[in-house]
Structure formats: C-alpha cells, structure tokens
Amino acid sequence: MSLKKFETIRRYIHFADNSCPDSDRYFKVRPFVEKVRRNLATEEEMRYSIDEMTIPYKGKKAGNRRQYNPMKPNKWGFKNFVRAGMSGIVYDFLLYGGEDTFRYVQFSQAEETLTLGAKVVVALCKTIQTRACVVYFDNYFSTLDLAIHLRDECGIFSLGTIRQNRLKGCDKLLMSDKSLKKKGRGSYCQVVDNTNKIAIVKWYDNKVVTLISTYADAYPVGKIKRYSKEMKARVDVDCPELIKHYNNHMGGVDLADMLVALYRTTYKSRRWYTAIFAQMLDICVNNAWLVYRRDYSNRAVKHMPLKSFRCQLARELQNKSRSRISVNNNCKTDDSVRYDSIGHFPSFGESYGRCKLY
Known part of the structure; x- marks a missing residue:
C-alpha cells in the first residue's frame, strides 16, 4: 500500500456521528x-x-x-x-x-x-x-476521607503520600519538620487513629515525606542503603515498613507509560x-x-x-485469512494396485496428503 493511499483511507476514520453533536x-x-x-x-x-x-x-x-x-x-x-x-x-x-x-x-x-x-x-x-486489594496513590489524590471511604464502603485498602494541609489537625500530633531534621537522616514519627484504623507516618530522608495507610504502619523498621555525602559511601538508613510498601508498589502507571513511550505510534493529524x-x-x-x-x-x-x-x-493483521488447501483429486495410482488389498498400511509423510484409495 502506498503512503498516499494510506493517508486517503485514514481521512475517513471517525468514531462518532458528527451530525449529532453531544455536550461531552x-x-x-x-x-x-x-x-x-x-x-x-x-x-x-x-x-x-x-x-x-x-x-x-x-x-x-x-x-x-x-x-x-x-x-x-x-x-x-x-x-x-x-x-x-x-x-x-x-x-x-x-x-x-x-x-x-x-x-x-x-x-x-x-x-x-x-x-x-x-x-x-x-x-x-x-x-x-x-475486593480486599490495595491501591497506591500520591499526594495529589490523598485525603483522610478518601482512605476511610475506600476501606469502609468499598472494602479496599490504601496507601499514599499526603499533603500537610489535608491532615485535619493530625499534623499537630506529629513532630515538626525541623525536629525530624535535627534527629538526622532516617528519623520518623507515627500517629495511629484506632477509631478509624489509620496510620500516619512522617519520615525524613533527603526531605520530609508524610504517608497515610489503612493496612500498614511504621513497624517493623528496616534498613535501606543511601549515599552519604559526608562519608562518601553508602550507609544504612532506618526505613519504616510503610515506606518500603509504597516504593515497591507505586510504579505500575510509570511502567505502563514507559512501555508506551518505547515504541509510540506516531499519528500526525490536524484532528x-x-x-x-x-x-x-x-x-x-x-x-x-x-x-x-x-x-x-x-x-x-x-x-x-x-x-x-x-x-x-x-x-x-496484514495477512489475509488462509483459504482451504486445494487438493488434486486425480489419482495417479493404477486401479489394480489400489484394490489389491496388499500392503495398505498408514504411513507418516512430511507433506499434506489424502488417501489414495478413496
């Protein structure tokens, strides 16, 4: 197919009736x-x-x-x-x-x-x-009401980062950013609401990050490797369990976006x-x-x-559907051999064929 023919066919691709416009x-x-x-x-x-x-x-x-x-x-x-x-x-x-x-x-x-x-x-x-699955999202989506609604009404657990102005007073129970930075890299604090079954964790690595979860909390605290400019080497830093869950499971959309970008379909059009x-x-x-x-x-x-x-x-997708294999019905074997009933045993061949007797 030539490029001109392809572009001519592509002109007629439509997905809706333009004569009946919708407010959508x-x-x-x-x-x-x-x-x-x-x-x-x-x-x-x-x-x-x-x-x-x-x-x-x-x-x-x-x-x-x-x-x-x-x-x-x-x-x-x-x-x-x-x-x-x-x-x-x-x-x-x-x-x-x-x-x-x-x-x-x-x-x-x-x-x-x-x-x-x-x-x-x-x-x-x-x-x-x-249901009973876990959903991860960043601070653009997270609110306290969302976490409670997903668990109580939808039966879905959640974990995500959250902004300070969406904590509804819970930030007063947490340590300030300055206090965490004074304690050093890897310091953290946690607040748990037993009524709503929500854990809020604030952790300091290169900067302070706050997370909210309805299925995990800070414990057990593990170790992760981070590069230290002072020591010029990789050192162990305390990391709450909730942080590990978020880092391990949040990259699904980024992976899908990366796969699309690898071999993106280029479709130049004014539409x-x-x-x-x-x-x-x-x-x-x-x-x-x-x-x-x-x-x-x-x-x-x-x-x-x-x-x-x-x-x-x-x-x-380019190949046409294969038609049925045409077989020549003309038999080249003499009738005396075909009907003598001697040595007519099936044998396996490399090519497609039909019985020579019938």
Missing part, C-alpha cells in the same frame, strides 16, 4: 474510549497504583482539553488518570475533561463531597471486581482526537504483550521482546 467534550472519541475500557484485562491483581499519564499533543485544535504540566516529560497533552497493576497492565483510565471528567460515573451523596483527586480514585476503583486513538492502541498492544509475557513466564520458552511482538502482530 470527548464525544468525537468517546465510543471508542468506552469500548477500550470495557475490554481491558479482566484477570485482576491484588495491588494497583493510580497516577497521571499524559497523552502527548502539541496542536492547538483541542482547545482547553490540552493541559500543561511542566513536571512531565511530555509537557503538553491530554491528562489521563490511569489505574494499573504492578505488572504495568492498564486496567482502567479516565480522561480529564473538567466538568465532563465524571460524566458517566455515578457517585453517592458521600462521594460527591470528596475532592477532585479523591473522586478520581473512587471512580477508577468502581471497576475493581475483586486532536487521533492522538487519543493512537494512545489507546499502544495501551492495548502493551497489555497484550504483558499478558503474553506473564503466560510464558511459567514455561521454559523465552518470550518475544516488545518490539518483535508488535512487528509480529502487525504482520498477522
């Missing part, structure tokens, strides 16, 4: 997005992370759908909230669209009072079928929604490869790398 800001791609969400991996895990994923887009046709985040590698693009497992498999996502972000999500009266970040976590957790279409294709292909790699991990066969998997998938 993503109505041009909404049917495809919802179809992808319903068909994501169904074999769930026990630990998930929720974080932001930016869909790169530098054009100006998207209006204020396009967001700017200077902390991301791709600073301009569509903001996408993602729930992924430790393996990097994406299980659900939510496109940010201002008031239309939760257009198709039903919240209870108590959930309506939550902050935007907390409502994102609740919306992404509604599609979890297996803004084609960037979302390309991102969804990459997520589906990466999910398929991760499931394939997980299945092959139980065998003694080496799995294909991601690049080879994508190339093989492209070749399979």
Whole structure:
C-alpha cells in the first residue's frame, strides 16, 4: 500500500456521528474510549497504583482539553488518570475533561463531597471486581476521607503520600519538620487513629515525606542503603515498613507509560482526537504483550521482546485469512494396485496428503 493511499483511507476514520453533536467534550472519541475500557484485562491483581499519564499533543485544535504540566516529560497533552497493576497492565483510565471528567460515573451523596483527586480514585476503583486489594496513590489524590471511604464502603485498602494541609489537625500530633531534621537522616514519627484504623507516618530522608495507610504502619523498621555525602559511601538508613510498601508498589502507571513511550505510534493529524486513538492502541498492544509475557513466564520458552511482538502482530493483521488447501483429486495410482488389498498400511509423510484409495 502506498503512503498516499494510506493517508486517503485514514481521512475517513471517525468514531462518532458528527451530525449529532453531544455536550461531552470527548464525544468525537468517546465510543471508542468506552469500548477500550470495557475490554481491558479482566484477570485482576491484588495491588494497583493510580497516577497521571499524559497523552502527548502539541496542536492547538483541542482547545482547553490540552493541559500543561511542566513536571512531565511530555509537557503538553491530554491528562489521563490511569489505574494499573504492578505488572504495568492498564486496567482502567479516565480522561480529564473538567466538568465532563465524571460524566458517566455515578457517585453517592458521600462521594460527591470528596475532592477532585479523591473522586478520581473512587471512580477508577468502581471497576475493581475483586475486593480486599490495595491501591497506591500520591499526594495529589490523598485525603483522610478518601482512605476511610475506600476501606469502609468499598472494602479496599490504601496507601499514599499526603499533603500537610489535608491532615485535619493530625499534623499537630506529629513532630515538626525541623525536629525530624535535627534527629538526622532516617528519623520518623507515627500517629495511629484506632477509631478509624489509620496510620500516619512522617519520615525524613533527603526531605520530609508524610504517608497515610489503612493496612500498614511504621513497624517493623528496616534498613535501606543511601549515599552519604559526608562519608562518601553508602550507609544504612532506618526505613519504616510503610515506606518500603509504597516504593515497591507505586510504579505500575510509570511502567505502563514507559512501555508506551518505547515504541509510540506516531499519528500526525490536524484532528486532536487521533492522538487519543493512537494512545489507546499502544495501551492495548502493551497489555497484550504483558499478558503474553506473564503466560510464558511459567514455561521454559523465552518470550518475544516488545518490539518483535508488535512487528509480529502487525504482520498477522496484514495477512489475509488462509483459504482451504486445494487438493488434486486425480489419482495417479493404477486401479489394480489400489484394490489389491496388499500392503495398505498408514504411513507418516512430511507433506499434506489424502488417501489414495478413496
């Protein structure tokens, strides 16, 4: 297929009826997005992370759908909230669209009072079928009300960093940042609410970080290796157990984003929604490869790398369906040999064939 023919065919890719515009800001791609969400991996895990994923887009046709985040590698693009497992498999996502972000999500009266970040976590957790799992998120989403709601109403445990201004007075029970820094690297303090069954831990490494959890606390305290500028060597630093859990299980979305960035589908077009279409294709292909790699991990066969998997998938989609093998029915054996009933035993051959007798 020539490039010109491919571009001509690509012009007619549409996902919605333009003659019936909807007030939804993503109505041009909404049917495809919802179809992808319903068909994501169904074999769930026990630990998930929720974080932001930016869909790169530098054009100006998207209006204020396009967001700017200077902390991301791709600073301009569509903001996408993602729930992924430790393996990097994406299980659900939510496109940010201002008031239309939760257009198709039903919240209870108590959930309506939550902050935007907390409502994102609740919306992404509604599609979890297996309860008693653990969800990890950063301080953009964390609140005390969210942690309590997830455990009591949804049966889901949580762990995440939290901002000081969201502790609702609990920060007065914790040591100040200056006091922790005076005690030295690895110092920590903890406050436990036995009524709500919440543990809040403040820990000092290079800077002070505060975490909130409904299933873990600071104990047992272990050791981690950190580089010391004074000693010019790696030294042991005290680390609460809750910190280890967060560091080990929070990277699912980052792993999924990295896999998409490795072999991103470049889709240059003036239509803004084609960037979302390309991102969804990459997520589906990466999910398929991760499931394939997980299945092959139980065998003694080496799995294909991601690049080879994508190339093989492209070749399979290009190939036409094979027709039935045509066999010449003309028999070259004489009738005297065919019907003498002597030595007619089955034998294994290298090529496909049919019985010469009938």
